[in-house]
Amino acid sequence: MASKMSREDFDDQFLTCAVCMLHFRDPRILPCLHTFCRECLQEWATKQQPLECPTCRTQVSLPDQGVDGLRTNFYVNNLLDFATVKKGAGPGVPCQVCEGNVEGSKSWCADCATLMCESCAAVHRKLPFSKDHEVTTEETLKADRGLSKFQRKRHCHKHKNQELVFYCESCKDLICTACTVVDHRPGKDHNPVEIATVAKNKKETLQELLRQIDPRLREIQASVVEAEKKMTNLIPFKEVAINKTNTYFQQLIDLLQERRKTILSQIDEQCQADGKALQTKKEAIEFELAGLTSAQSFCQQAVEHGSDVHILEVGNQIKTRVETLLAKELDLESNWSEFQFVENTAVTDFAEEIGNLGGLQTDVDASKCKVVVKPAVQGFQCVAVLTTMNRDGQACVTNSKAITANMKDPSRANVPTKLDMRSEGVWEISYLPKVTGDHELEVKVNSQHMAGSPFGVKVQNRETPVFTIGREGSGVGELYMPVDVVVDRDGNIAVAEFGNNRVQVFDADEGHSLNSFPVDGEIPYGIDVIDVDSNGRFLLTSLGENYGTRRYSQEGQLLDTFQSDSFLHPLVLKVLKDGRMVVAGGPQKQCLLLQPDGSLIREIGKGRLQFPTYVTADESRDVLFVTDSGAHKICAFDFDGNFMFDFGKQGKNDGEFQRPQGVAIDQLGNIIVGNHGDGRVQVFGPDGTFIRTVATVKGNCAFGITLTPDGYVAVACTDGHCIELYRYM
Incomplete structure (x- = not known):
């Protein structure tokens, strides 16, 4: 759909990168919908890990290709083309092809995004590769004040001369006509549809999201006004309280000088506390307002002025961002109450009540x-x-x-x-x-x-569990052979039960059972939370005939299953921040690095591992740690699968193992390991040097291990049929 907005409707700020303060060069869109130059983002990413948006500070998980994998903001590119053409149509601007001719009228090739003089345009129309390009004359450009002539045509990366005109709904990919004959032939595996049809549906979805934004914006804006109003009243109330305090204590100055200073200090701190709280609240509300306003603007521009291709390119991204913002629960109340100085004791009675004279109500x-x-x-x-x-x-x-x-x-x-x-x-x-x-x-x-x-x-004492969750049984709140444990998005503790074929979620403060759901498969074994998933979904492995890796909603609904010959009998898995998975396959004597969809990236540890069971990752150093239960040691590999080092041997002394199982990494990169054979939970430095023993768990059988945000280590006590929490930090 052609846009009717002219270049004059946009100021330079819209086309300027917030990092380099220059016009965008190869603009790329972050998941939060803010746009920056590709080079600026690459430089920013080298200085900051994890990467945060320079504008809104939202953490960004880059694709496997890094910054190059981010979507291009073609809408901004079109506006930059528009500005270039308007400038180029003026006198004295050279042709972008021959770079010499500054005279005469210019023409614009939408396929090449190039401004040409009359001579170059004539040649361009005759060349075989460009004879079918859409070339627009200067007269047409000047007559058409809209942006319709500045939509860069998108071509297939495989068939370079073919324009993208279809969308394969099965593959969720833009394709050309040739693709519908070769790689995306209509059938059970592919469903190519004209992009205009798909874009229309996507645009309707975005328009509905726009309608939902306005009420929330009004609510947040009203909250900001209310906070500002309370901040305006704050200083006058402070002044009134100070004046009353001075008047009261002037009568008692000889006896109450020290007390007066105390009350004044208390008033000042109250004002500072209130002011800081209100300022913090205001900033938090304004932050949400800025994010929602930015998303609204981006969505509005995409709906009203973006091409169909642009809508398909960024529609899902816009939808995810806006839905996340709209679903976010906000506390918009400022909760400030007035304060004043109160005379608790009459002047004539002060000698008896000197310790209680004055106060801040x-x-x-x-x-x-x-x-x-x-x-x-x-x-x-x-x-x-x-x-x-x-x-x-x-x-x-x-x-x-x-x-x-x-x-x-x-x-x-x-x-x-x-x-x-x-x-x-x-x-x-x-x-x-x-x-x-x-x-x-x-x-x-x-x-x-x-x-x-x-x-x-x-x-x-430090070797006594501060908290125990569950007891043996199959009822609500009971556990039978727990094998793995993880902290979910809300800070609750989720447990995979080997004996009860289910996952049970417990409140981390009280240990109450909040939810449970059966696992589709004979024996659940490993559990983790998908960090890149804002919905807090679980990923589980299960053994038996229905082996596989399964994704569940936070409520326990089965969403999908990954089954592949690449990971027969998967044991425990670790989900990386970018959504990739590392699965330990004991019988296969190796670990597998998998894409988020379960497809194999590479094998890790083949020929070095005897029976790998649990795995974790120190992503700050790109190191995987695998417990080799068969060899009674821990092996370290890099993400490319190269062996780095190992540590440990069979034994009962410090630093030795009896069939190690669960493994976790703390904030300092230390490695926490649980023993199946004797129940010891030990801590090692990043290089494998023994540091200390945390505890010996109930039943002398420690399996899955995880750290809680408030400094406890939670251990799945398989033979003790419970989860024990020990103070760790």
């Missing part, structure tokens, strides 16, 4: 505040999370001087605590216990005990 209600005490382990930094609430039970901001936290160990000695604000109304009380046993944590807000204060805190 906020909306915090100590009886509604909540504290969650995290499991505590001797020698580790431990935390309790405090949420300050108002009388309506909503989280609200207060200043740090309104909160006091004191801890006593079993001997009643003080344990130093530290208070840090994590977010609006949420505080972290941290402490380092030096002894085990029952501790006591006292928390006060506005000098009042919280409900439940003082809280009992049991500090355990």
Whole structure:
């Protein structure tokens, strides 16, 4: 469809790369719909890992081809062509072919995207390879103020002289007429359709998304206005409170000078806390507004001015970005309440109440505040999370001087605590216990005990599990022979049960069973979460006659199955950040690197592995670590399949293994390994040097291992029929 918008409707900023501040050169589109020069992105990618969008800071997983695999922004290319032609039509501009003729009228070849003088245009029309090209004269260009003559024609990469005019719905690929005869012949495997038909349907989908954007934009914009209004009132309230404080304390100046300074400091901190919270909230809301506005603009331009080919090129990308933004749950409330200075004690009574003179009244209600005490382990930094609430039970901001936290160990000695604000109304009380046993944590807000204060805190030694999930059985919340474990997108713990042929998902804080679903296959074995999938889908391996790798939704719906002779009897797998998979195949004595669709990329470890069972990856160093249960050691390979090193041998001493199984990598690149034979969980440095033993698990049989975001290691205790969590960091 021809666009009717002229070049004058666009300013230079639209055609300028935000990195180099020049007109785009080979513009490429990121998944967040922001466009940059190909060279700028390549340079940016060398400086930053993982790659983030320079504009919105969204993390980007590049295709296997790197920046070259990103979509080209043909719409911007067309606008740049338009600008070039308008400039070229003026006097004194040389022909882009002969580079010498500056006189006379010019013509534009849409196939070659080239401006030519009359002589070159005449030759161009006669040459065999270009005689059928669409050449438009200067008069036509000047008469047509739209962009229809500046749509670069897209040609088939295989049949260079053929224009892309079909879309194979089976292969999801743009093709030419020759392709429909050779590689994409209509039939059960291919369904070529004219691109105009497919583009029409895609455009209708994008138009529906545009209609959904407007209400959300209005909601976010209104929230920004409300935050600005509250920020405007913040300083006057501060001034009123300061004036009242000065008036009150002037009468008591000789006795209350120190107390007055305390209250002023508290007021100032309250204002800073409120201001920071409101500013943070405003910035967060504006950030979402910018992202949604940007997506709207891009989608609008694609719908109204993009060619059919452009719609097909970026339509899915636009749809994914917009749907992600629309589905994102936003907290648009600023939650700020007014504060003022209060005279708690009359001047005549101050001698008896000097310690309580003055104070800052906020909306915090100590009886509604909540504290969650995290499991505590001797020698580790431990935390309790405090949420300050108002009388309506909503989280609200207060200043740090309104909160006091004191801890006593079993001997009643003080344990130093530290208070840090994590977010609006949420505080972290941290402490380092030096002894085990029952501790006591006292928390006060506005000098009042919280409900439940003082809280009992049991500090355990580091080799005792701080938390156990499940017990033997087949019911809800019970486990039978768990073999692998992973943390899902929401921070919950998903477990593959070898004995119950199912996956069960547990709440990571309380250990309650949230969901379970059967595995289509005789025996589930390995489980991982697809990082590149915003829906948090699971990938599982299963053994038996119906062996294979299966993809499930977060709710447990089977989506698809990969079965191939390349990976008979797959054991445990690891999904890489770009969607590729590494599968350990014990009976096949090798690992396989697979594409996201299950197709084989390469074999790894053939001839070096006896019985590989579990695998993990340190993607920062491009290293795969494989547990070789048959050889009682860990082998390291690079992603090209080259052997790097191995470590370990059979034995019961530090650094030795008894049929190693589960393996995981921590943030420092250390390697955590669980033993099938004796249940020890050991930690090794990136080079395989033994560091320490974490614990020996229940049942003396450790299989799958994963690290949780809050610093615990979760171990599948197969013979103990449970998941044990130990403090790790």
